Amino acid sequence: MSQDFLRRRLAGQYEVDAYGFDRELTEQVLLPLFRPLYQRYWRVRTVGIENVPETGGALVVANHSGTLPFDAIMTKVALHDEHPAHRHLRALAADVALRLPVIGPLARKSGNTLAHHDDARRLLEAGELVGVWPEGFKGIGKRYRDRYTLQRFGRGGFVEVALRAGAPIVPVAILGAEEIYPMLANASVLARILGLPYFPITLQFPALGPLGLLPLPSRWVIEFGPLIDTSGYGPDGADDPMLVFELTDQVREEIQRMLDRNLIQRRSIFL
Amino acid sequence: MENPRARVLVTGIAGNLAGRLAARLEADDRVRSITGIDLRRPRHQLKRTDLVRADLRSPLIARVIESAGIDTIVHLSTGAAVGSLQLFGAARKAPRLRKVVARSTTAVYGGSSAAPAFWREDATPGDARPPGYSKDAVEVEGYARAFGRRRTEVTLTILRFADIAGAGVDTPLARYLSLPVVPTVLGYDPRLQLCHQDDAVEVLVRATLEEHPGVYNVAGPGILYLSQAIRRVGKMPVPVPLPLVNGLERVLRHVGVPALPANLLYGCVGDITSLRERFGYEPKFSTGAALDGWRAAR
Numbered sequence: 382m383s384q385d386f387l388r389r390r391l392a393g394q395y396e397v398d399a400y401g402f403d404r405e406l407t408e409q410v411l412l413p414l415f416r417p418l419y420q421r422y423w424r425v426r427t428v429g430i431e432n433v434p435e436t437g438g439a440l441v442v443a444n445h446s447g448t449l450p451f452d453a454i455m456t457k458v459a460l461h462d463e464h465p466a467h468r469h470l471r472a473l474a475a476d477v478a479l480r481l482p483v484i485g486p487l488a489r490k491s492g493n494t495l496a497h498h499d500d501a502r503r504l505l506e507a508g509e510l511v512g513v514w515p516e517g518f519k520g521i522g523k524r525y526r527d528r529y530t531l532q533r534f535g536r537g538g539f540v541e542v543a544l545r546a547g548a549p550i551v552p553v554a555i556l557g558a559e560e561i562y563p564m565l566a567n568a569s570v571l572a573r574i575l576g577l578p579y580f581p582i583t584l585q586f587p588a589l590g591p592l593g594l595l596p597l598p599s600r601w602v603i604e605f606g607p608l609i610d611t612s613g614y615g616p617d618g619a620d621d622p623m624l625v626f627e628l629t630d631q632v633r634e635e636i637q638r639m640l641d642r643n644l645i646q647r648r649s650i651f652l
Numbered sequence: 653m654e655n656p657r658a659r660v661l662v663t664g665i666a667g668n669l670a671g672r673l674a675a676r677l678e679a680d681d682r683v684r685s686i687t688g689i690d691l692r693r694p695r696h697q698l699k700r701t702d703l704v705r706a707d708l709r710s711p712l713i714a715r716v717i718e719s720a721g722i723d724t725i726v727h728l729s730t731g732a733a734v735g736s737l738q739l740f741g742a743a744r745k746a747p748r749l750r751k752v753v754a755r756s757t758t759a760v761y762g763g764s765s766a767a768p769a770f771w772r773e774d775a776t777p778g779d780a781r782p783p784g785y786s787k788d789a790v791e792v793e794g795y796a797r798a799f800g801r802r803r804t805e806v807t808l809t810i811l812r813f814a815d816i817a818g819a820g821v822d823t824p825l826a827r828y829l830s831l832p833v834v835p836t837v838l839g840y841d842p843r844l845q846l847c848h849q850d851d852a853v854e855v856l857v858r859a860t861l862e863e864h865p866g867v868y869n870v871a872g873p874g875i876l877y878l879s880q881a882i883r884r885v886g887k888m889p890v891p892v893p894l895p896l897v898n899g900l901e902r903v904l905r906h907v908g909v910p911a912l913p914a915n916l917l918y919g920c921v922g923d924i925t926s927l928r929e930r931f932g933y934e935p936k937f938s939t940g941a942a943l944d945g946w947r948a949a950r
Binding site for chain 1: 764765766767768769770772838839840841843873874875876877879880881882883884885886894918921940
């Protein structure tokens with residue numbers, strides 16, 4: 382990091398967008414922090430990244446897993462580092478994440494915002510690449526024995542948003558995140574006391590103490606599926622529950638199909 | 653023009669925005685008379701404004717409205733919910749009244765991690781009472797709306813301003829940013845939205861003299877993080893653990909800083925789409941420019 386960079390940061394002379402995305406901090410500090418995890422630790426391979434449009438709004442929809450949302454962070458790194466247009470993914474986050482001290486502000490600064498219709502639609506209409514993990518806590522907080530089984534996709538709110546904004550949907554399958562913290566059980570009473578959506582008992586945590594926070598070095602694949610165009614239905618399509626349901630299902634099946642295919646091709650979890 | 657020249661009553665005339673608004677109205681042909689009410693002495697040099705030294709709670713107000721033939725009330729006096737109640741009570745009985753402009757603040761929304769990035773005007777403010785929400789402002793708006801329901805023929809404009817910035821502006825936020833070291837809450841960095849006083853005054857002038865019924869957020873585009881704003885004014889943010897913040901606030905009150913900015917956790921940012929599209933005003937100063945202007949003037 383150059384001296385000039387530090388001087389400008391310390392003088393507050395940098396730009397953030399209205400959602401709080403700090404491009405400079407993301408590119409100079411946050412992405413470099415996670416790049417070693419991406420390149421060396423999980424050795425992420427991307428497939429079909431050319432399916433993501435070079436410009437304009439698009440909704441990236443992916444499966445969610447791994448106890449902690451490293452899958453979202455790795456998708457962000459993938460799209461910035463491997464996509465020819467170096468696109469920044471604006472991921473939609475749960476309010477629980479945005480509420481947390483330290484994590485919350487960093488999530489905003491790295492381009493995330495609340496998973497809310499208003500935010501998602503505005504970002505898409507502004508031509509941003511928006512990321513959503515519709516399974517939410519049901520996906521990320523599921524047990525290891527349920528791995529790679531897509532959970533319910535909410536009520537298809539993400540499809541409504543895409544239809545209203547006329548933005549295409551990119552289905553994404555993330556393979557490898559299920560194995561970073563294999564979750565054996567959910568201590569739901571403890572979770573309720575702590576006000577968390579789930580409290581994971583994983584292979585490593587809490588048995589190994591702080592060391593249990595170290596994720597396992599699985600090998601990852603992130604596959605970007607072919608674009609699903611929504612512009613033909615017009616914004617009123619969002620008011621048609623049947624259409625929303627069908628599109629939701631189509632996206633879900635496409636992701637499941639990509640997951641299954643990659644699982645069959647995978648020789649080993651770690652190698 | 654359908655309107656005859658306006659007879660305007662400005663409450664809280666000693667305030668910065670009110671003084672600037674009155675000066676603008678004095679120079680405007682569309683204004684026939686200006687009456688200013690405040691207990692304090694105005695800071696601005698006003699020439700043809702009739703000043704009334706009175707409390708809004710005084711029964712004098714109704715007589716002033718009556719005798720000056722007031723047709724437009726611009727309610728800028730802040731913080732006094734009881735006074736507002738009395739004012740709107742008097743306004744209800746004022747036959748010549750055509751227009752009421754009431755000042756409010758985006759603090760009616762409060763700040764929440766579960767809120768979208770921008771509060772639209774139709775969000776129900778104060779329902780969940782998130783941290784940093786202003787009870788007084790919600791109350792004043794309630795009185796204004798109750799008045800509007802009784803007098804549907806009167807144009808009611810409610811302006812929800814973000815924190816005002818600009819040369820000579822003395823707000824709790826300005827005093828907070830003037831501290832030698834500026835306390836923040838450890839682990840939190842709220843988004844900050846500002847409104848330059850020139851934009852605020854321009855919007856007030858237009859609301860006073862044109863027809864803009866409805867509720868509008870008024871702020872400059874863009875945001876600054878609190879930590880960024882503190883650094884931009886040449887200060888150091890000093891993060892304090894959350895449990896110690898209340899104690900710190902008490903200490904600061906003793907040294908003359910009345911309160912920390914209402915929302916040190918999540919910030920509260922208003923959507924200004926309505927201001928741009930329905931009201932038809934494009935702010936001249938972004939949030940960043942508003943802060944830089946304030947800093948340059950110090």
